[in-house]
Every structure is written in structure tokens, then in C-alpha cells.
Amino acid sequence: MDIAQNILLTIMTAATPLLIAAIGELVVERSGVLNLGVEGMMVIGAVCGFAATALSGSPWIGILAAVGAGAVFSLLFGVLTLSLAANQVATGLSLTLLGLGLSGMIGEAFVGSAGIKLASIQIPGLTEIPLVGRLVFGQDPIFYFSLILTGGVAWFLFRTRAGLTLRAIGDNHASAHALGINVLKIRYLAVMFGGACAGLAGAHLSLVYTPQWVENMTAGRGWIALALVVFASWRPWRVLGGAYLFGAVSIGQLHAQALGFGIPSQFLSALPYVATIVVLVIISRDRRLTLMNTPASLGQPFVPDR
Amino acid sequence: MKKIVFALAATLAVTAGTSALAQDKFKACFIYVGSKTDGGWTQAHEVGRLYAQEKLGDKVETVALENVPEGPDAERAIERFARSGCGIIFTTSFGFMDPTIAVAEKFPDVKFEHATGYKTAPNVTTYNSRFYEGRYIIGQIAGKMSKTGVAGYIASFPIPEVVMGINGFLTGARSVNPDFxxxxxxxxxxxxAGKEADAAKALIDQGVDIITQxxxxxxxxxxxxERGIKAFGQAFDQIQAGPTAQLTAIEDTWGPYYEKQIAAAIDGTWKGGESSWDGLKDGILSMAPYTNMPDDVKAMAEDTQAKIESGELHPFTGPINKQDGSVWLKDGEVSDDGTLLGMNFYVEGVDDKLPQ
Known part of the structure; x- marks a missing residue:
């Protein structure tokens, strides 16, 4: 039965970067800002995390560097779209473009160098429990953090006053402004939180998933995270469900191929996308609830003195 | 969305590349599907380009454009190169085949070289490497080294080139272990990288103890x-990623070919409509050092390599059956190149249905 545990571990590893990046973007979008630069921030996080780890020898410093780099990089987006009210879609796309190019440049010296893997947790006596030991007590720290992050964000958004303020800004920034809330300040914080999360997701790729640096190593995962947020109708636990479903079908289809069932591999490769969309659309079919959860001023620039 | 981004990047890169170039030098241009530093296929081409540049010195100016996606964007990128004064353009991925032919029709004075395809034109020559020779050798090693008698193969797209590699590998493995x-x-x-790693994990979980890709x-x-099994490097020596896992790697060595073809283009002896398909004996592919294996396996691999280089052994020599058990090659019969280049069937022993 060790194989079941191995498969579940592989699924969780595949889902974790998607989950972290999507949760970050969820907070950004809940505040009414659409940042399409997730892929770019993620790849910047991946390269900075790898580089800092290689230079310092400690993956923890790498993680800090990735989180910091993601946040700083997202600030660029913040200045352009919030202070200068530039178009969010165009700015987000350029952020991805810039991130992919910049990361290639930063990472040139690190291509092919041996990576340092962030060690998984080992608790003597517990990690060795058959069937579930490694699942519950033997994963990498970022995995545990991703669960705390999801719960924390869900609690923050729906159980705290600050979360209510953030959602209010996302729904109607003019009214929030009229109430005396500093819209831009909170949006800046949200954007930087999204950047930090994307950076951490990137670090997971280059320090846990495949401990190495190669150009474009995010391979579209930032876009999948973006899509997850929308299909999960901006709700944290649904994002988690979507990320795990996507991971499970992705890994499941690889196993189906290796078993040699003879199902066309092109169909199997498309399956994670199809399955995730179908399931999330079905659970989000309550239109009233979906409308309630959609940030009404998503993507609209806000200029306070207008 | 990604495509838009790549298209923008491609356009910018071409514009930037051309303006900085001297006018009088012959220009050789390269289009890559991946990044120059991917540690695999594209990096091998980049090494080849730099080799040719160094050998030919100031007779030539070489320019490369990386991360060009296969499909319509490729056609635009190739056309920009053709317009910018490239004398010869190397398009280095199978999926660039139709775009290359399309652009070549519009620019009859520009020379084109397409890697691994099968379509030529008066100004389009194809070049390829007999990768299956290397795959046969690594298959033999796998046949000797595997305890479970099952290997895992991580494949990209079901094109003849990849199917040929799978068949070459399995034919080699079955030559030492008929039940492989x-x-x-x-x-x-x-x-x-992530998806390829996931595929490797899935295969290992299902009991393979050797993987190739x-x-x-x-x-x-x-x-x-990480899992303590063996693997083979692809296109490039990957020993750094797997110091105790890599048995050997099939290394692509495009440099001498690029040097030869660019020199021919400069002095006017270049010919279009040709198809070059060299192998181990020509040095266009070579094997990384045989490591992490017992001496007798190493000796066998070296012996097989020598036999293929001398022409004594052709990997696809009968008797070989197709997957359904019907005869493909009779005893002693050697496959012709045409069948190999258009390969659309598995040999016996593949636990998969070929996607059509």
C-alpha cells in the first residue's frame, strides 16, 4: 500500500505551488485588482529562491529571498496600476513578460548547478507510521504552510473586520473611499501579499518540486493558478479543492498511461483542465452566491480625487 | 496568453538582433524551441552554434532566437529572420517543419535547414541524427541493469522521431532480455520539469527501476x-543532476555539421533538397561516459557502440515483430530509412497503445 501514499504525496507536491499562488491572487482580486502577472512573479520567486539558496547554502534564506523578490516585483505592478492607474490587464501581461525575461538573465549563472532540496519534516516514530506517516508527518514545510495559509486567508476574509474592509473595497471602491477607507493603501498591501505568495510558490518549484533552476520552469502554472481563482468563485477552500483536484487528475492520468489502458494520451493530458473546470463550474452554479462572491470592481482603476 | 507573450518577445528579440549586425558579414540564424540553457536539446544546438561561430570566426555572424513556440508564431519568427538578411536559417525543432517550408517558398534566395523533419524544397535541406543508435545502446544497458525487467519511457509527442526512439530502446533491451x-x-x-518529474514518479511507483526520456x-x-534508481541523460550530459543515477547520456553534437553547412553556404557549394542523416560514426551523436554500472555491462555497451560505428550492426535488424505480434523484419532483414523516418507503430513488448 506504499504506492497509494507515494501517489498522494506526488499529488500534494503538484498541487502546492498552484494552491499558494492562487490563494495570493485570490486576496489581490478580492481587493478589486486583477494581476495577470502571477506567472512572472512566480518565476522570479523560483530563480531568486534558487540563487539565494545556492549562494547561502540555506533553503530558508532562499525562501525568504523568493517571498521578498515576489513582493518587490509585484510592487512594480502596484505603482503602475494603483498610483498611475494604468490598465491592469496590460500591466499584468507585461509583468509576466518581464518576469520570464528577467529570471532568465538572473538565472543564467545557475543553470545546471546542483540544487539544494528543502528537507522534509522528520518526526521519529510518527513519520514511519505505515500508510499515513509520511503524508501527515513527513512533508516539506511549504506544504504545511500552504494549508495554514488557506485557512488563515479564509478566516481573515470572512471573520475579521480588516477582511470585510478588503472585500468592501473590491466590491465598490468609491463607497469604501467615501467611508474614509484608504483604498490604495489596502490594495498595495493586497498586491504585495499576492506577489509574496507567488514568490513562495516559485520557491516551492525550484527548492522542493524539482530542485534546480531552468528557464521558464513555471511552465504555465501561474496561468493555471489564475484560472483556479475564477473557477473557484474567489473562495479559499474551493481554491484548495480545485488545486488538489487538478493535481490529482494530472498525476492520475500519468498513472493511467503507465498502466497501459490504451486511452489516447492527448485526451488524458487535457483531462486535468476539463475535470477541474467542470467540477468547479458545477459547484459554483448557484448564480446568486457566485455574484455575491465576485468582486464587483475587479480590474477597474481607482483614482481617489476624481 | 502565453503565445502572445512569446510572440512579442520574439519580435523584440529579432528587431534588436538585426539592428546590431554588421552588413557585410554572412549571417547564419538559428531558431530554438526552448531556452539556450535548458540543459538538453536546445542547449546542444546552442553549443553547436557557438562551435561553428568560433571555427568560422569573422567570416560569419550567427544569431539565435530562443523560446519560439511551434505553430503559427514560428512562421512569423522565421520570416522576420529571412527579411533581416539571414543567408541561412536553421530551424531546430520538428514542429517548425511546415512553417519552414512555407517561409522558404516566399524567400527562394535564403537557405533553410530544418532539423528532424521529412519535408524538403529546392532551398530547404533537412538534417537529423541517428538517435536510435544511441537508444539501442542504452536499451541494452537497461536490459542488463533492470531487475524488474520493466523500464519507463517519458515521451513528448507521438511523432515518428519519438516512436523510433522507443522502438530502438526496446529492441536493444530485448536483444539481451527477450522478455523485457x-x-x-x-x-x-x-x-x-515538474510534469516530467511527476511522470518519472508515476513510473517508478508502478515498478520500473530504470527510466529514460x-x-x-x-x-x-x-x-x-532521489529514489535511488537508474536513468539515462537526454541530448546533453546530465551527470550533475544524477551523479549516482545516470548510466550514460546520448549527447548531440551539432557543431561540426553547422560549421560544414555554413561554410558551404558562404562559398556557394550548399545544396538544397538534401537530407542528411548521420550517426555515431560521424560524431553527430556520442555517448557520455558509461558510469554507475558493472564492468561487464560497460564492456558490452562499448562493444555495441564500436559495432554500430563500424557498420557491423544496424539496431533495426530482424527478427523484429510489431506490437501486435506480426512480423516487421524477417531474420537478418534491415529496416530501410524511409520506414524509420515515418515510424508509426510499436515493436513487440511496449505496454502502451500508440496515440494516433
Missing amino acids: KLKVVWVNSWFD HTDSTGPMQVAE
Whole structure:
């Protein structure tokens, strides 16, 4: 039965970067800002995390560097779209473009160098429990953090006053402004939180998933995270469900191929996308609830003195 | 969305590349599907370009454009190169075949070289490497080294080139272990380290103890190292990613070919409509050092390599059956190149249904 545990571990590893990046973007979008630069921030996080780890020898410093780099990089987006009210879609796309190019440049010296893997947790006596030991007590720290992050964000958004303020800004920034809330300040914080999360997701790729640096190593995962947020109708636990479903079908289809069932591999490769969309659309079919959860001023620039 | 981004990047790169160039030098241009530093397929081409540049010195100016996606964007990128004064353009991925032919029709004075395809034109020559020779050798090693008798193969796209590699590998393995089996997983991507690693994990979980790949990243090699099984490097020596896992690697050595063809283009002896298909004996592919294996296996691999180089052994020599058990090659019969280049069937022992 060790194989079941191995498969579940592989699924969780595949889902974790998607989950972290999507949760970050969820907070950004809940505040009414659409940042399409997730892929770019993620790849910047991946390269900075790898580089800092290689230079310092400690993956923890790498993680800090990735989180910091993601946040700083997202600030660029913040200045352009919030202070200068530039178009969010165009700015987000350029952020991805810039991130992919910049990361290639930063990472040139690190291509092919041996990576340092962030060690998984080992608790003597517990990690060795058959069937579930490694699942519950033997994963990498970022995995545990991703669960705390999801719960924390869900609690923050729906159980705290600050979360209510953030959602209010996302729904109607003019009214929030009229109430005396500093819209831009909170949006800046949200954007930087999204950047930090994307950076951490990137670090997971280059320090846990495949401990190495190669150009474009995010391979579209930032876009999948973006899509997850929308299909999960901006709700944290649904994002988690979507990320795990996507991971499970992705890994499941690889196993189906290796078993040699003879199902066309092109169909199997498309399956994670199809399955995730179908399931999330079905659970989000309550239109009233979906409308309630959609940030009404998503993507609209806000200029306070207008 | 990604495509838009790549298209923008491609356009910018071409514009930037051309303005900085001197007018009088002959210009050789390269289009890559991946990044120059992918540690695999594209990096091997980049090494080849730099080799040719160094050998030919100031007779030539070489320019490369990386991360060009296969499909319509490729046609635009190739056309920009053709317009910008490139004398010869190397398009280095199978999926650039139709775009190359389309652009070549519009620019009859520009010379085109397409890697691994099968379509030529008066100004389009194709070049390829007999990768299956290397795959036969690594298959033999796998046949000797595997305890379970099952290997895993991480494949990219179901094109003849990849199918030929799978068949070459399994034919080699079966030459030393007639019951050898092969599991194939298609990731439908040339380059996605994470997905390739996931495929490797899935294969290992299902009991293979040796993996090989026809994708471009070192992800699977890392997984092999971590799980303590053996693997083969692809296109490039990947020993750094798997110091105790890599048995050997099939290395692509395009440099001498690029030097020869660019020199021919400069002095006017270049010919279009040709198809070059060299192998181990010509040095266009070579084997990385045989490591992490017992001496007798190493000796066998070296012996096989010598036999292929001398022409004594052709990997696809009968008797070989197709997957359904019907006869493909009779005893002693050698496959012709045409069948290999258009290969659309598995040999016996592949545990997969070929996607059509």
C-alpha cells in the first residue's frame, strides 16, 4: 500500500505551488485588482529562491529571498496600476513578460548547478507510521504552510473586520473611499501579499518540486493558478479543492498511461483542465452566491480625487 | 496568453538582433524551441552554434532566437529572420517543419535547414541524427541493469522521431532480455520539469527501476537520483543532476555539421533538397561516459557502440515483430530509412497503445 501514499504525496507536491499562488491572487482580486502577472512573479520567486539558496547554502534564506523578490516585483505592478492607474490587464501581461525575461538573465549563472532540496519534516516514530506517516508527518514545510495559509486567508476574509474592509473595497471602491477607507493603501498591501505568495510558490518549484533552476520552469502554472481563482468563485477552500483536484487528475492520468489502458494520451493530458473546470463550474452554479462572491470592481482603476 | 507573450518577445528579440549586425558579414540564424540553457536539446544546438561561430570566426555572424513556440508564431519568427538578411536559417525543432517550408517558398534566395523533419524544397535541406543508435545502446544497458525487467519511457509527442526512439530502446533491451517490457508515459510537452518529474514518479511507483526520456529537462534524472534508481541523460550530459543515477547520456553534437553547412553556404557549394542523416560514426551523436554500472555491462555497451560505428550492426535488424505480434523484419532483414523516418507503430513488448 506504499504506492497509494507515494501517489498522494506526488499529488500534494503538484498541487502546492498552484494552491499558494492562487490563494495570493485570490486576496489581490478580492481587493478589486486583477494581476495577470502571477506567472512572472512566480518565476522570479523560483530563480531568486534558487540563487539565494545556492549562494547561502540555506533553503530558508532562499525562501525568504523568493517571498521578498515576489513582493518587490509585484510592487512594480502596484505603482503602475494603483498610483498611475494604468490598465491592469496590460500591466499584468507585461509583468509576466518581464518576469520570464528577467529570471532568465538572473538565472543564467545557475543553470545546471546542483540544487539544494528543502528537507522534509522528520518526526521519529510518527513519520514511519505505515500508510499515513509520511503524508501527515513527513512533508516539506511549504506544504504545511500552504494549508495554514488557506485557512488563515479564509478566516481573515470572512471573520475579521480588516477582511470585510478588503472585500468592501473590491466590491465598490468609491463607497469604501467615501467611508474614509484608504483604498490604495489596502490594495498595495493586497498586491504585495499576492506577489509574496507567488514568490513562495516559485520557491516551492525550484527548492522542493524539482530542485534546480531552468528557464521558464513555471511552465504555465501561474496561468493555471489564475484560472483556479475564477473557477473557484474567489473562495479559499474551493481554491484548495480545485488545486488538489487538478493535481490529482494530472498525476492520475500519468498513472493511467503507465498502466497501459490504451486511452489516447492527448485526451488524458487535457483531462486535468476539463475535470477541474467542470467540477468547479458545477459547484459554483448557484448564480446568486457566485455574484455575491465576485468582486464587483475587479480590474477597474481607482483614482481617489476624481 | 502565453503565445502572445512569446510572440512579442520574439519580435523584440529579432528587431534588436538585426539592428546590431554588421552588413557585410554572412549571417547564419538559428531558431530554438526552448531556452539556450535548458540543459538538453536546445542547449546542444546552442553549443553547436557557438562551435561553428568560433571555427568560422569573422567570416560569419550567427544569431539565435530562443523560446519560439511551434505553430503559427514560428512562421512569423522565421520570416522576420529571412527579411533581416539571414543567408541561412536553421530551424531546430520538428514542429517548425511546415512553417519552414512555407517561409522558404516566399524567400527562394535564403537557405533553410530544418532539423528532424521529412519535408524538403529546392532551398530547404533537412538534417537529423541517428538517435536510435544511441537508444539501442542504452536499451541494452537497461536490459542488463533492470531487475524488474520493466523500464519507463517519458515521451513528448507521438511523432515518428519519438516512436523510433522507443522502438530502438526496446529492441536493444530485448536483444539481451527477450522478455523485457516498456511502459510509456506521454507528457505532451517538450519541456516541463515538474510534469516530467511527476511522470518519472508515476513510473517508478508502478515498478520500473530504470527510466529514460525523450523530453528536454533534467527533472526525471533528479527523481531517479532521489529514489535511488537508474536513468539515462537526454541530448546533453546530465551527470550533475544524477551523479549516482545516470548510466550514460546520448549527447548531440551539432557543431561540426553547422560549421560544414555554413561554410558551404558562404562559398556557394550548399545544396538544397538534401537530407542528411548521420550517426555515431560521424560524431553527430556520442555517448557520455558509461558510469554507475558493472564492468561487464560497460564492456558490452562499448562493444555495441564500436559495432554500430563500424557498420557491423544496424539496431533495426530482424527478427523484429510489431506490437501486435506480426512480423516487421524477417531474420537478418534491415529496416530501410524511409520506414524509420515515418515510424508509426510499436515493436513487440511496449505496454502502451500508440496515440494516433
